[in-house]
Amino acid sequence: MVMATALVDYSAPIYFENNPILTKKNLFVDHHHGAAVAKQMIGDAFRQRVESVDHESCNPGDEDTFFVGDLGEVYRQHMRWKKNLPRVKPFYAVKCNPDPKVLQLLAGLGTGFDCASKAEIEQVLDMGVDPSRIIYAQPCKTNSYVRFVANQGVKQMTFDNADELRKIARLFPDAELFLRILTDDSSSLCRLSLKFGASLDATDDLLRLAKELGLNVVGVSFHVGSGASDPLAFLKAVQDADVVFKQAYAHGFDMKTLDVGGGFTGDSFETMAHVLREALDQYFPPHINIIAEPGRYYVSSAFTVACSIIARRTIENPITGETSYMVYMNDGIYGNFSCIMYDHQQPVAKILRTGMRTYYDSALSDAVSEDVCAGTEYSIWGPTCDGIDQITKSIRFAQELDVGDWLYFEDMGAYTKCSATMFNGFSNSHDVIYVCSEPGARAILRL
Numbered sequence: 333m334v335m336a337t338a339l340v341d342y343s344a345p346i347y348f349e350n351n352p353i354l355t356k357k358n359l360f361v362d363h364h365h366g367a368a369v370a371k372q373m374i375g376d377a378f379r380q381r382v383e384s385v386d387h388e389s390c391n392p393g394d395e396d397t398f399f400v401g402d403l404g405e406v407y408r409q410h411m412r413w414k415k416n417l418p419r420v421k422p423f424y425a426v427k428c429n430p431d432p433k434v435l436q437l438l439a440g441l442g443t444g445f446d447c448a449s450k451a452e453i454e455q456v457l458d459m460g461v462d463p464s465r466i467i468y469a470q471p472c473k474t475n476s477y478v479r480f481v482a483n484q485g486v487k488q489m490t491f492d493n494a495d496e497l498r499k500i501a502r503l504f505p506d507a508e509l510f511l512r513i514l515t516d517d518s519s520s521l522c523r524l525s526l527k528f529g530a531s532l533d534a535t536d537d538l539l540r541l542a543k544e545l546g547l548n549v550v551g552v553s554f555h556v557g558s559g560a561s562d563p564l565a566f567l568k569a570v571q572d573a574d575v576v577f578k579q580a581y582a583h584g585f586d587m588k589t590l591d592v593g594g595g596f597t598g599d600s601f602e603t604m605a606h607v608l609r610e611a612l613d614q615y616f617p618p619h620i621n622i623i624a625e626p627g628r629y630y631v632s633s634a635f636t637v638a639c640s641i642i643a644r645r646t647i648e649n650p651i652t653g654e655t656s657y658m659v660y661m662n663d664g665i666y667g668n669f670s671c672i673m674y675d676h677q678q679p680v681a682k683i684l685r686t687g688m689r690t691y692y693d694s695a696l697s698d699a700v701s702e703d704v705c706a707g708t709e710y711s712i713w714g715p716t717c718d719g720i721d722q723i724t725k726s727i728r729f730a731q732e733l734d735v736g737d738w739l740y741f742e743d744m745g746a747y748t749k750c751s752a753t754m755f756n757g758f759s760n761s762h763d764v765i766y767v768c769s770e771p772g773a774r775a776i777l778r779l
C-alpha cells in the first residue's frame with residue numbers, strides 16, 4: 333500500500349470544549365495519511381473475519397452481515413467541520429446512527445446532540461453529557477417526553493405551530509424555544525418541509541402567541557432537507573432566518589442562537605460550508621451563537637458493511653446465449669439496506685471475497701463498466717420473500733460470484749442499521765468491528 337504524503341495542512345487551530353486529553357500534538361490530522369491507514373485497518377478487519385467463516389460448516393449466524401466502523405473517520409470529519417465551519421457548533425443528529433462508540437467519541441470531542449425521543453435523550457444523558465448540550469429538535473413532541481425533559485433539565489427544543497406552543501406552555505414553560513421554519517428542500521434526498529416547519533406567513537403570529545403565553549423563544553432553526561445538494565438552499569434559509577430574527581426582536585425576544593440544521597454530505601461539504609459561512613457572516617453578527625444538526629455527514633463514510641451470498645440462480649438468455657446470475661445476500665432492504673427505501677441511497681456492491689481469495693480496496697473488487705458489457709451480469713437481492721427486496725438491478729463483475737462469497741458496500745453509516753427490521757425472522761442486530769485510524773480519537777476513547 334502506498335502511503336500518501338501530506339498535501340493539506342489540517343493543523344489549523346481547533347478549539348475543543350472540555351477535553352483535557354487533547355493536546356496540540358494529537359490535534360494534527362493528516363487526511364491523506366489517515367485515509368490510507370484507515371483502508372489498511374478496515375481491510376485487515378474484513379480479512380480476519382471473512383476468512384474465519386466457512387459456510388460449508390458454520391453455525392447459523394456466523395455468516396451474518398457485519399460492519400467495520402472506523403472511528404478515526406468520524407474524528408477526521410469533525411476536524412474537517414472545525415476547519416470549514418469554525419463558527420458553527422455541531423449537535424450530532426443521533427437518529428442517523430446511534431452507535432454507542434460514535435456517541436462516546438463525539439461526546440469526548442465536545443459536540444452537542446440533536447435528539448428526537450426519550451430513548452435518544454436518555455442514551456446521551458447516560459454518557460454523562462450535560463443537558464445543555466442536547467437539543468430536543470422534534471417540532472411535534474410527545475406530552476410525556478416533554479415532562480421527561482423538563483425533569484432532566486433539557487431545555488432547548490423546537491416548535492413550528494400554535495398547538496405545540498400551548499403544549500409547551502402547559503408542560504414546560506421555562507423551555508428555550510427555537511422556531512423551526514420551512515425551507516426550500518426540493519434538491520434534497522429526503523424532503524422534510526412537507527412535514528415540519530412554519531412558513532414565513534405564519535412566523536409573526538406564532539411569535540406573538542409565544543409572547544402572550546409567556547414563553548421564551550431564543551432562536552430559529554431550519555433543515556434544508558437530508559442529503560441536500562443545492563448550497564443556495566442554505567443561503568435562502570439563512571436569509572429567511574434573518575427575517576424571523578427581526579420579527580422576534582420586534583416582539584421583545586432576546587434571540588441568542590441560530591440552528592442551521594443538518595443536510596450536509598461528505599461529497600459537497602466544502603462547497604456547502606463556503607456558502608453557509610459567507611451567509612452567516614453577512615446576516616448574523618458574532619454575538620449570535622450558531623449551531624447545526626449534522627447527522628449523515630459525520631457517520632456515512634465511517635461504516636462499511638460486508639454481506640455474504642447465500643444463494644444464486646443462473647439465468648440463461650435464450651437469444652444471446654449469455655449467462656447471468658441473480659445472487660441473494662443475507663441482508664436487504666428490510667435490513668441494513670433500509671436506506672434504499674427510506675433514504676433513497678444507492679449502495680454500490682464491491683467484491684470482498686470470491687474463489688477463496690479476499691480483495692479489499694483493489695481493482696479486482698470493483699464492478700466493470702456496464703457499457704462495454706465485459707464480465708458477467710448480476711442482479712443482487714436481499715434474503716426476504718418480498719419481491720421488492722432488491723439491492724442492485726444490474727452490475728457486472730469480471731469475477732464469477734457464488735454461494736459463500738462476500739460483497740462489501742462503503743458509506744453505509746447513515747440511516748442503515750438504525751432503521752433495519754426483523755421482517756421474515758432475519759436479524760437486525762449485526763456486529764460492528766471497530767477500528768480507529770486516528771491517534772487523536774484513540775486518545776479520547778482510551779483505546
Ligand SMILES: *Cc1c(COP(=O)(O)O)cnc(C)c1O
Binds near residue numbers: 425427428560593594
Ligand atoms: C434528520 C435530522 C437531522 C440530520 O439530518 P442529516 O441530513 O443526516 O444531516 C438534523 N435535524 C433534524 C431536525 C432532523 O430531523
